[in-house]
Amino acid sequence: MPWKNQGGGPWGSGPKGPWGSGPQPVGPRPPDLEDLLRRGQDRLQQIMPGGYFSGLGITLIILLIVAFWLLSGFFRVQSEELGVVLRFGKHVRTVQPGLNYHLPYPIETVLLPKALRVNTISIGMTLIDDPARRGRSIRDVPEESLMLTGDENIVDVDFTVLWRIKPDGVGDFLFNIQNPEGTVKAVAESAMREVIGRSQIQPILTGARNVTEQGVQELIQKTLDSYGAGILITQVQMQKVDPPAQVIDAFRDVQAARANLEQLQNEAQTYANQVVPQARGRAAKILQDAEGYKEQAVAEAKGQSARFLKVYDEYKKAPDVTRERIYLETMERVLGGADKLVYDGGPSGQGVVPYLPLPELAPKRAPMTGPQSSGGSR
Numbered sequence: 416m417p418w419k420n421q422g423g424g425p426w427g428s429g430p431k432g433p434w435g436s437g438p439q440p441v442g443p444r445p446p447d448l449e450d451l452l453r454r455g456q457d458r459l460q461q462i463m464p465g466g467y468f469s470g471l472g473i474t475l476i477i478l479l480i481v482a483f484w485l486l487s488g489f490f491r492v493q494s495e496e497l498g499v500v501l502r503f504g505k506h507v508r509t510v511q512p513g514l515n516y517h518l519p520y521p522i523e524t525v526l527l528p529k530a531l532r533v534n535t536i537s538i539g540m541t542l543i544d545d546p547a548r549r550g551r552s553i554r555d556v557p558e559e560s561l562m563l564t565g566d567e568n569i570v571d572v573d574f575t576v577l578w579r580i581k582p583d584g585v586g587d588f589l590f591n592i593q594n595p596e597g598t599v600k601a602v603a604e605s606a607m608r609e610v611i612g613r614s615q616i617q618p619i620l621t622g623a624r625n626v627t628e629q630g631v632q633e634l635i636q637k638t639l640d641s642y643g644a645g646i647l648i649t650q651v652q653m654q655k656v657d658p659p660a661q662v663i664d665a666f667r668d669v670q671a672a673r674a675n676l677e678q679l680q681n682e683a684q685t686y687a688n689q690v691v692p693q694a695r696g697r698a699a700k701i702l703q704d705a706e707g708y709k710e711q712a713v714a715e716a717k718g719q720s721a722r723f724l725k726v727y728d729e730y731k732k733a734p735d736v737t738r739e740r741i742y743l744e745t746m747e748r749v750l751g752g753a754d755k756l757v758y759d760g761g762p763s764g765q766g767v768v769p770y771l772p773l774p775e776l777a778p779k780r781a782p783m784t785g786p787q788s789s790g791g792s793r
Contacts, residue, residue, distance in 0.1 A: 485519060487520065488517050488518055490514075490515055492510060492512045492513060492515060494531070495532040496512060496527045496528065497509055497511065497512070497585050498510035498511075499585050500525050501524045501525070501526065503523075506590070507523075509585050512531075530581075530582065530588070531579070534579060535576070536576045536578070536596060536599055537574075537654075538603055538604050539571070539572055540556060540573045541553070541556055555571075555573070557571075559604060560572055562607065564611055564612065564616045565612055565615055568658075570616055570659075571655070571658065572655070573654040574603075574628075574631075574651060574652060575652045576600075576603045576648065577650040578599055578647065578649060584647075588644060598639075598644060598646075603651070606631050606634040606635045607631050620658075627653065628650075628653055629651075636648045
């Protein structure tokens with residue numbers, strides 16, 4: 416039974432297939448590529464009546480090729496990048512982020528290193544993915560972190576180096592070193608071992624971290640500059656500085672003992688600062704009192720000697736009068752404050768018994784507690 420030819424092929428054309436009507440197409444049909452090419456060829460033939468290989472056609476084709484070739488020299492530099500333009504493989508200039516232009520290939524080419532991004536390299540530790548914690552964990556690398564100090568002790572040092580490409584050294588970075596990260600890591604580890612090897616363990620573990628970091632940064636930068644690496648070290652950060660795990664407990668005990676020693680020394684110094692000034696003040700007071708007593712005794716002795724000389728001069732002039740005067744003044748000083756009864760030994764005193772306690776017979780004054788009574792006691 417012959418197939419019914421519906422025009423177009425063995426299966427017919429239109430929506431029907433070889434077994435009858437097929438599914439109707441939904442939506443617009445895609446354009447036919449062959450039809451588009453045929454229309455383009457027709458338009459080119461209208462523009463170039465002489466054909467593709469006529470003089471005008473060849474000229475237009477060459478102009479189009481040159482235009483596309485010239486336009487291929489435009490390129491964009493991202494915010495973290497710098498553009499290094501090479502002319503026949505030689506570095507000629509460096510361009511900043513943004514839209515730039517270079518002579519098309521093969522005259523000039525461009526490299527786009529991330530020169531403005533700060534890179535981080537960890538030494539003595541590595542970050543590994545931890546699915547259980549859904550993040551990263553730090554794993555120690557003993558072959559990188561264990562270092563020997565100047566006093567022959569071992570210290571475990573983990574540190575981080577921050578670096579970037581120098582703005583004026585992008586060409587050196589691209590052409591002078593092959594593995595930048597490996598070079599920076601090797602130089603940083605070597606510099607840290609050199610600085611640690613010149614230092615004692617105690618300052619490294621306590622208060623000399625800033626000095627150590629500064630020394631390591633300067634040494635790394637000096638070494639990389641000697642290589643012409645075009646790398647700038649921005650910072651060195653010491654993350655962990657501890658003794659080895661096998662002796663860390665004993666070392667902590669030693670540190671605690673040293674802290675107690677420093678505390679006791681500070682307390683003793685505080686007590687000494689309090690007691691010594693007080694003792695010095697008391698000593699100064701005693702010295703001043705002794706000096707005052709000395710001055711007083713000397714002055715009194717000089718006054719007495721001067722008085723004696725004056726009296727002696729008067730005595731030489733009138734000995735009898737002077738002796739009488741001295742006697743009276745002496746008796747006045749001796750008897751001035753004593754209780755006295757004067758007995759002249761006259762006729763009125765014949766009945767007085769010599770052994771009678773005369774001082775007890777002296778009239779005593781009554782206390783002034785009330786109005787005075789008339790009369791008195793004998």
